[in-house]
Amino acid sequence: MADQQDPPATDDLARRADVRDTYDEIATHFASTRAYAWPEVESFVDAHAASNSRSGTRVGLDLGCGNCRHAELLVDTCETVVGLDASAGLLETGRERARERGFEVALCQGDAAALPLATNTVDIAVYVATLHHLPTRRARRASLDELARVLDPDGRALLSAWSTAHDKFDETDGFDTTIEWTLPGGEPVDRFYHIYAPDEFDADLEASDLDVLEWELSSGNCYATVAGSESDLSE
Helix, strand or coil, X not given: CCCCCCCCHHHHHHHHHHHHHHHHHHHHHHHHCCCCCCHHHHHHHHHHHHHCCCCCCCEEEEECCCCCCCHHHHCCCCCEEEEEECCHHHHHHHHHHHHHHCCCCEEEECECCECXXXXXXXXXXXXXXXXXXXXXXXXXXXXXXXXXHHEEEEEXXXXXXXXXXXXXXXXXXXXXXXEEEECCCCCXXXXXXXXXXXXXXXXXXXXXXXXXXXXXXXXXXXXEEEEECCCCCCC
């Protein structure tokens, strides 16, 4: 795997800042191309709502929320929805979407590897198309443990990452790469990706504090439905 030897922690932070700055640069154009929720996320949210009849305050989290297209799905299920992203520019697009479409979301700029949320407070989380933008294995694994920490014992999360199973790639081992985003004026902007091998994705989940409930490959993405390590899996 391309990044088994992670850089020093200070370099890790600098690389994550570069990813944040990239998305600040392309935020408005990027968000304009992301109007609709993924069907996999819609199915997960619907299934979770149908299976969870607990009363009381419920908190939803869209981790790596971007323009809040998935946070919007959580509004009917949750009393409080938090949208967290590293990019201030993307958060502004989420704020605009919420204003235009009339839904409430608490927006927070933060780090997926060090979530500014209390332990055991999130009932349902969506963490899609974000894990693969964390530029070191250290950060990716920390983010999985952080997701486990904030999930309520009965909470569930859906996470995804691009994989080598996508027909865009010939490699079979996980690797780091950059993929261009072209702005309207023609300027190319490189975006960091870690492309997971499916067995690597599975290994990182198994090494984390999450409990894996379901796992699948779909449209070149690895998907997993997970619970926190303190969950009751007897259901």
